[in-house]
Amino acid sequence: MTTSTIEVRGLSKTYPGGVQAVRAIDFDVEAGEVFGLLGPNGAGKSTTIGMLTTTVRPTGGHARLAGHDVATEPLAARSQSSVVFQEQVLDRSLSARRNLEIHARLWGVERAETGERIDEIASTLGLDELLDRPVATLSGGQRRRLEIARALVSQPRVLFLDEPTVGLDPRIRAELLDVVAGLRARSGLTIVLTTHYLDEAERLCDRIAVMHLGRIVALDTPDALRDSLGRELVELRVENGDGPAALRSLRTHGIAGGDSFTVGSTVTVPLHDRAAADAVAAIGALDLAPAAIGTRRPTLDDVYLRLTGGRLAEAA
Amino acid sequence: MTTLTPELTLPRARPARNPLAPLATLARRRFQLTARTPRELAVPLITPILFALVIAPALKQALHTGSAYESFVATGTIGLLIPLNTLFSGLSVIVDRESGAQRELLAAPIPRPLLVLGNLVVAFAITALQIGVLIGVAVARGIHFHVTGAGLVWFLGAGALFAVGMYGVAETLASRIPKAEEYIARVPAIGIVPWFLAGALFPIKALPGFLTWIARFLPLTHALALVRYGLLDDRGALHDIWGMSSTGAMAGLSLLVVAGFAAVLMAVSIRVFTRSAVG
Numbered sequence: 001m002t003t004s005t006i007e008v009r010g011l012s013k014t015y016p017g018g019v020q021a022v023r024a025i026d027f028d029v030e031a032g033e034v035f036g037l038l039g040p041n042g043a044g045k046s047t048t049i050g051m052l053t054t055t056v057r058p059t060g061g062h063a064r065l066a067g068h069d070v071a072t073e074p075l076a077a078r079s080q081s082s083v084v085f086q087e088q089v090l091d092r093s094l095s096a097r098r099n100l101e102i103h104a105r106l107w108g109v110e111r112a113e114t115g116e117r118i119d120e121i122a123s124t125l126g127l128d129e130l131l132d133r134p135v136a137t138l139s140g141g142q143r144r145r146l147e148i149a150r151a152l153v154s155q156p157r158v159l160f161l162d163e164p165t166v167g168l169d170p171r172i173r174a175e176l177l178d179v180v181a182g183l184r185a186r187s188g189l190t191i192v193l194t195t196h197y198l199d200e201a202e203r204l205c206d207r208i209a210v211m212h213l214g215r216i217v218a219l220d221t222p223d224a225l226r227d228s229l230g231r232e233l234v235e236l237r238v239e240n241g242d243g244p245a246a247l248r249s250l251r252t253h254g255i256a257g258g259d260s261f262t263v264g265s266t267v268t269v270p271l272h273d274r275a276a277a278d279a280v281a282a283i284g285a286l287d288l289a290p291a292a293i294g295t296r297r298p299t300l301d302d303v304y305l306r307l308t309g310g311r312l313a314e315a316a
Numbered sequence: 317m318t319t320l321t322p323e324l325t326l327p328r329a330r331p332a333r334n335p336l337a338p339l340a341t342l343a344r345r346r347f348q349l350t351a352r353t354p355r356e357l358a359v360p361l362i363t364p365i366l367f368a369l370v371i372a373p374a375l376k377q378a379l380h381t382g383s384a385y386e387s388f389v390a391t392g393t394i395g396l397l398i399p400l401n402t403l404f405s406g407l408s409v410i411v412d413r414e415s416g417a418q419r420e421l422l423a424a425p426i427p428r429p430l431l432v433l434g435n436l437v438v439a440f441a442i443t444a445l446q447i448g449v450l451i452g453v454a455v456a457r458g459i460h461f462h463v464t465g466a467g468l469v470w471f472l473g474a475g476a477l478f479a480v481g482m483y484g485v486a487e488t489l490a491s492r493i494p495k496a497e498e499y500i501a502r503v504p505a506i507g508i509v510p511w512f513l514a515g516a517l518f519p520i521k522a523l524p525g526f527l528t529w530i531a532r533f534l535p536l537t538h539a540l541a542l543v544r545y546g547l548l549d550d551r552g553a554l555h556d557i558w559g560m561s562s563t564g565a566m567a568g569l570s571l572l573v574v575a576g577f578a579a580v581l582m583a584v585s586i587r588v589f590t591r592s593a594v595g
Contacts, residue, residue: 015595047595050595053423054422054423054594055419055422055423055593055594055595056594056595057594057595075425075426075427076425078423078424078425079425081423082423083419083420083423085419085420089416089417089418089419089420090416090417090420091345091349091416091417092415092416093349093352094345094348094349098345098348099417102341102345102417103420103424105337105338105341106338106341106342106421106424106425106426107424107425108425150420
């Protein structure tokens with residue numbers, strides 16, 4: 001029996017031409033959970049959202065929203081969700097209010113309720129003064145808030161946020177993160193958020209699925225993902241630039257384990273049970289001549305690097 | 317600073333109950349986007365009115381034809397107005413896809429063919445309004461029509477079905493063509509070339525023999541023949557197509573052709589839209 005709000009099993013998408021955007025992914029999202037899909041552009045995040053919102057046709061597996069199969073019951077599945085798309089999707093020549101009204105009508109909100117609902121959400125998201133202005137006259141941040149307000153007008157059970165802060169300046173981005181963080185306070189609202197910003201995922205999500213080349217390569221809470229690398233790690237940069245050779249040497253001498261990794265001239269060694277001072281001393285005794293060496297707590301970036309072998313920011 | 321911490325109640329979303337309600341919402345949205353200013357309604361009328369009021373009388377005078385020719389051209393102009401108006405309506409589909417709210421509409425809990433039908437309703441209404449204005453202006457200019465109750469039915473049936481079919485062409489093209497520039501480049505070939513062959517300015521029998529045969533296969537030829545039969549009680553165009561003695565049979569057959577055109581093109585346009593809009 002299905003208990004999860006979202007249930008995904010073996011979901012796959014291969015586009016014409018053979019591009020495998022999503023490869024047999026599995027996950028569940030519980031009611032009220034904020035679930036993050038983290039990965040660079042091309043990882044398959046937006047395609048996954050597209051399949052869950054029935055705007056992309058799966059080529060394998062299945063997915064259910066509130067018990068409704070997205071392939072066989074698309075209308076019922078869509079009635080449970082709203083989407084904030086990666087790019088702005090608004091009728092720019094219409095007023096903000098009209099954009100909200102259209103959503104309300106299409107999602108079956110009673111006409112009598114619509115005005116009150118719009119005023120309530122506009123007030124909550126700071127859009128009161130903007131409702132009767134054409135969308136074309138709003139700033140990028142105001143439009144983003146309007147899109148979030150629009151998605152909430154129909155009071156969905158599931159809210160999909162596809163890269164909601166891409167292209168926004170830092171101040172507006174911070175403001176929007178406050179909005180999304182505030183949505184967590186709404187009992188029962190399940191949020192699926194895609195992002196390639198680690199800080200967003202870490203701040204907002206209860207659990208994160210790290211996607212790489214169409215696959216989920218890790219899925220856990222942010223803390224558990226970080227803890228998988230231990231409480232501390234050593235990071236060193238070698239002068240000759242040959243990180244892989246340095247890593248081999250560290251492994252040969254029993255300093256680095258299987259979860260150590262290298263990017264260019266930088267080698268990262270999770271310590272797990274070993275004391276940081278011991279590890280630094282042991283590295284110093286080797287003939288590596290590091291240009292820099294230090295210890296720090298693991299971050300999600302480290303988790304991603306270990307899992308994918310590439311820096312997230314570079315891949316994005 | 318604005319408070320940005322939502323504290324909203326959370327009932328469950330529900331599907332729309334009345335299937336016509338989303339269609340009305342979509343049509344109203346399309347109308348608001350299409351007809352934001354009176355100019356957007358008036359501009360497409362310029363060419364047909366120019367034809368009916370200036371070019372037709374000028375041709376009549378230059379060619380020493382009778383007043384019937386003015387009526388002939390005025391009704392023929394309807395065959396230009398419908399394709400141009402419906403084809404330009406198709407541009408809004410591309411704009412919606414490229415920079416509008418099409419993805420939001422695709423995520424809505426409504427059957428996706430309604431998106432096509434919502435656009436059709438508005439294209440149809442604006443075309444009907446423009447034809448009404450064209451006929452009104454023509455009458456005011458002194459151009460004569462001979463309309464009976466039955467004739468009006470033939471005219472309305474042919475005009476409506478042809479407009480539906482042409483909007484199907486527009487929606488299909490708009491779904492298949494990625495850029496507005498490419499779409500516009502195809503409008504003359506689809507919207508204007510058939511008009512020269514379909515008996516709008518002269519009977520199709522005046523064309524070379526092989527072009528007369530081609531004209532008989534154009535839905536526009538049948539639509540114009542029915543419009544002339546309905547508005548002018550002119551059976552010549554129907555006879556040029558079918559060569560039969562029974563006017564009712566010829567009109568019925570031509571209406572069948574136009575209805576088939578409308579049904580096939582609408583079905584194709586809905587299928588192409590729903591398939592191309594979903595990746």
